[in-house]
Amino acid sequence: xxxxxxxxxxxxxxxxxxxxxxxxxxxxxxxxxxxxxxxxxxxxxxxxxxxxxxxxxxxxxxxxxxxxxxxxxxxxxxxxxxxxxxxxxxxxxxxxxxxxxxxxxxxxxxxxxxxxxxxxxxxxxxxxxxxxxxxxxxxxxxxxxxxxxxxxxxxxxxxxxxxxxxxxxxxxxxxxxxxxxxxxxxxxxxxxxxxxxxxxxxxxxxxxxxxxxxxxxxxxxxxxxxxxxxxxxxxxxxxxxxxxxxxxxxxxxxxxxxxxxxxxxxxxxxxxxxxxxxxxxxxxxxxxxxxxxxxxxxxxxxxxxxxxxxxxxxxxxxxxxxxxxxxxxxxxxxxxxxxxxxxxxxxxxxxxxxxxxxxxxxxxxxxxxxxxxxxxxxxxxxxxxxxxxxxxxxxxxxxxxxx
Amino acid sequence: xxxxxxxxxxxxxxxxxxxxxxxxxxxxxxxxxxxxxxxxxxxxxxxxxxxxxxxxxxxxxxxxxxxxxxxxxxxxxxxxxxxxxxxxxxxxxxxxxxxxxxxxxxxxxxxxxxxxxxxxxxxxxxxxxxxxxxxxxxxxxxxxxxxxxxxxxxxxxxxxxxxxxxxxxxxxxxxxxxxxxxxxxxxxxxxxxxxxxxxxxxxxxxxxxxxxxxxxxxxxxxxxxxxxxxxxxxxxxxxxxxxxxxxxxxxxxxxxxxxxxxxxxxxxxxxxxxxxxxxxxxxxxxxxxxxxxxxxxxxxxxxxxxxxxxxxxxxxxxxxxxxxxxxxxxxxxxxxxxxxxxxxxxxxxxxxxxxxxxxxxxxxxxxxxxxxxxxxxxxxxxxxxxxxxxxxxxxxxxxxxxx
Numbered sequence: 001x002x003x004x005x006x007x008x009x010x011x012x013x014x015x016x017x018x019x020x021x022x023x024x025x026x027x028x029x030x031x032x033x034x035x036x037x038x039x040x041x042x043x044x045x046x047x048x049x050x051x052x053x054x055x056x057x058x059x060x061x062x063x064x065x066x067x068x069x070x071x072x073x074x075x076x077x078x079x080x081x082x083x084x085x086x087x088x089x090x091x092x093x094x095x096x097x098x099x100x101x102x103x104x105x106x107x108x109x110x111x112x113x114x115x116x117x118x119x120x121x122x123x124x125x126x127x128x129x130x131x132x133x134x135x136x137x138x139x140x141x142x143x144x145x146x147x148x149x150x151x152x153x154x155x156x157x158x159x160x161x162x163x164x165x166x167x168x169x170x171x172x173x174x175x176x177x178x179x180x181x182x183x184x185x186x187x188x189x190x191x192x193x194x195x196x197x198x199x200x201x202x203x204x205x206x207x208x209x210x211x212x213x214x215x216x217x218x219x220x221x222x223x224x225x226x227x228x229x230x231x232x233x234x235x236x237x238x239x240x241x242x243x244x245x246x247x248x249x250x251x252x253x254x255x256x257x258x259x260x261x262x263x264x265x266x267x268x269x270x271x272x273x274x275x276x277x278x279x280x281x282x283x284x285x286x287x288x289x290x291x292x293x294x295x296x297x298x299x300x301x302x303x304x305x306x307x308x309x310x311x312x313x314x315x316x317x318x319x320x321x322x323x324x325x326x327x328x329x330x331x332x333x334x335x336x337x338x339x340x341x342x343x344x345x346x347x348x349x350x351x352x353x354x355x356x357x358x359x360x361x362x363x364x365x366x367x368x369x370x371x372x373x374x375x376x377x378x379x380x381x382x383x384x385x386x387x388x389x390x391x392x393x394x395x396x397x398x399x400x401x402x403x
Numbered sequence: 404x405x406x407x408x409x410x411x412x413x414x415x416x417x418x419x420x421x422x423x424x425x426x427x428x429x430x431x432x433x434x435x436x437x438x439x440x441x442x443x444x445x446x447x448x449x450x451x452x453x454x455x456x457x458x459x460x461x462x463x464x465x466x467x468x469x470x471x472x473x474x475x476x477x478x479x480x481x482x483x484x485x486x487x488x489x490x491x492x493x494x495x496x497x498x499x500x501x502x503x504x505x506x507x508x509x510x511x512x513x514x515x516x517x518x519x520x521x522x523x524x525x526x527x528x529x530x531x532x533x534x535x536x537x538x539x540x541x542x543x544x545x546x547x548x549x550x551x552x553x554x555x556x557x558x559x560x561x562x563x564x565x566x567x568x569x570x571x572x573x574x575x576x577x578x579x580x581x582x583x584x585x586x587x588x589x590x591x592x593x594x595x596x597x598x599x600x601x602x603x604x605x606x607x608x609x610x611x612x613x614x615x616x617x618x619x620x621x622x623x624x625x626x627x628x629x630x631x632x633x634x635x636x637x638x639x640x641x642x643x644x645x646x647x648x649x650x651x652x653x654x655x656x657x658x659x660x661x662x663x664x665x666x667x668x669x670x671x672x673x674x675x676x677x678x679x680x681x682x683x684x685x686x687x688x689x690x691x692x693x694x695x696x697x698x699x700x701x702x703x704x705x706x707x708x709x710x711x712x713x714x715x716x717x718x719x720x721x722x723x724x725x726x727x728x729x730x731x732x733x734x735x736x737x738x739x740x741x742x743x744x745x746x747x748x749x750x751x752x753x754x755x756x757x758x759x760x761x762x763x764x765x766x767x768x769x770x771x772x773x774x775x776x777x778x779x780x781x782x783x784x785x786x787x788x789x790x791x792x793x794x795x796x797x798x799x800x801x802x803x804x805x806x
Binding site: 051052053054081083084085086118119120121229306310313318319320321323324326327328333335336348350351352353390391392394395396 | 454456486488489522709713716721724736738739751793795798
């Protein structure tokens with residue numbers, strides 16, 4: 001479904017969308033750092049943002065745009081988060097939208113803005129203005145790759161995907177670019193994800209779909225338990241597929257949700273796998289709780305445990321740390337009913353370490369992708385969290401970042 | 404108050420207590436690994452244990468002993484946690500108490516037991532039995548240092564302290580040994596703390612004092628957010644000071660609580676400072692919340708943030724990560740009312756980075772002990788959490804420990 005072939009098309013795979021990524025000089029490295037996505041035809045918009053009480057200026061501005069229900073463009077920069085920047089920061093975020101609107105011939109409240117990078121530093125507005133001008137001039141149907149690279153920070157690669165499906169008799173296209181890496185945690189992260197589609201759907205209905213999908217995709221990843229001030233997922237739908245408008249409670253809506261959900265799940269997994277310094281991608285499935293919330297709490301407790309994360313980094317089948325993290329999650333659990341499996345092989349059952357083949361487990365621990373199943377035996381609910389290990393590299397990246 | 408001179412006396416500083424630490428061969432390193440503390444005169448006992456749903460066998464056994472209200476001895480080993488060991492583990496913990504009781508001429512339910520080390524491995528009972536015999540034979544008033552060293556695991560040093568104060572006209576003595584290091588988190592940790600006193604106080608009143616004190620001392624430290632299956636704090640009071648029994652709601656009780664509280668606070672700080680791989684000791688003071696619970700939640704959110712912890716390791720005055728962790732704590736906060744100080748110097752105020760002297764802050768960040776003040780400006784409550792940084796060494800210790 002998400003072929004690498006289409007992936008390059010990213011946010012410009014959907015009809016009517018153009019993109020660009022340029023070097024505005026905001027990143028110290030001199031790499032691409034300013035992205036623009038544009039649809040000439042007005043798009044309906046949906047957005048989900050950080051729940052951090054300290055919301056960055058671009059989050060405040062974009063929330064206002066989402067409320068209007070429609071937009072023409074997204075402009076985003078890396079290298080500076082424009083967070084904890086007060087009145088000046090808020091004015092700069094508004095200015096950022098206005099500058100882009102001027103270049104694109106739309107209104108400022110048709111432009112969504114995003115920033116990621118260092119907290120507490122003001123945007124260099126001269127560089128930003130020049131970058132916005134350059135990006136607008138470079139907008140093209142081949143610009144998604146550059147746009148994707150312009151929003152990454154410590155990510156090792158840009159995440160993008162795209163897909164075409166038939167909905168309501170029409171070929172409908174979806175594309176996305178995303179960045180993640182550090183501060184990745186439930187309820188969003190230093191995570192920016194921009195999704196475009198030529199589906200025809202109201203902003204209200206799309207917001208309902210997105211809010212539900214984020215709960216079981218982006219909110220189910222954890223790299224380090226930190227929740228950023230800047231997290232944003234946006235979807236723009238411009239209707240260029242020519243389909244009739246999608247209505248609630250129809251097979252077309254279900255299909256739309258399925259595709260958007262798959263896309264968000266795929267990007268969530270890639271963001272977790274590319275966590276800062278990660279050497280392992282961990283899928284933590286919790287089964288048999290009374291509620292989804294219970295299962296998520298248990299899975300997050302395991303995903304966030306530094307002792308579990310360092311054990312997987314060391315390829316140590318230390319199930320003791322896993323059952324310990326299950327035990328302190330604060331959710332009903334019975335040690336004797338709980339089963340833990342690594343790569344499908346039971347390592348803990350009946351209150352004891354299971355009698356497993358050490359060679360088999362060693363091979364499982366040596367893999368890059370490892371599945372941890374935790375069966376609680378107390379109900380029918382389940383949840384999956386995606387995470388990664390904790391390495392020397394994580395400490396290096398975060399001990400040396402900034403200043 | 405807690406002079407290094409008296410510290411060596413540890414749990415044998417209080418009159419009537421003897422201790423020993425021997426090499427039973429349970430630790431792979433061959434170091435001291437079996438500790439015994441004994442009072443011939445029956446002591447009243449109080450204990451606080453892990454809240455982890457997966458409680459280790461020695462916790463289950465010691466809880467029963469604490470319920471009886473009195474004890475003569477503590478026997479504890481390092482190298483094997485006797486956790487997740489099922490029926491066999493529970494039988495072994497009972498046997499451990501019985502073996503010690505036999506040597507000491509008391510009843511099995513007069514012996515508290517403790518274990519720390521690897522989860523999911525059975526105690527080597529032959530080695531343990533020989534170690535208990537040897538320890539009983541070596542009991543002396545000079546044995547606290549060996550006992551302290553016998554309960555440590557990845558600790559870089561054994562924590563002990565002792566003090567003498569006048570209560571009710573008598574010189575009353577207190578002493579303690581403790582171990583901490585990894586899995587250190589609110590609500591106890593892989594933390595063993597054994598306190599002795601020759602005060603005269605009922606187990607019921609001492610339990611009340613201990614439970615209240617643990618809430619604001621041991622439960623206020625966080626190394627890595629993991630809560631162990633084995634955490635235990637025990638106090639034995641044998642009355643050998645000759646004082647009259649301490650009654651509730653008296654100046655004598657207040658004094659007893661003050662001394663016990665100071666002792667627990669001092670040991671808590673030392674455990675946090677000696678967190679696995681720690682290079683910094685962080686004191687996080689949160690002021691101006693509506694409740695103590697709010698202040699604690701905010702302080703713990705900061706203490707547990709891997710991004711904050713790695714920033715301090717890197718000596719980076721990254722207040723953005725601190726305000727970010729305050730923001731996602733889920734507690735009422737107003738960014739513009741919040742002030743953050745490092746070493747007493749404001750680094751964030753009025754929703755913005757403060758205009759601080761970089762040289763001054765660089766010197767503060769280079770210190771081993773760093774105080775972080777977070778003023779919320781919303782109430783009169785406050786809380787202090789003790790923590791440490793996150794280093795390469797933490798990853799090394801926990802990636803390579805075990806198997």
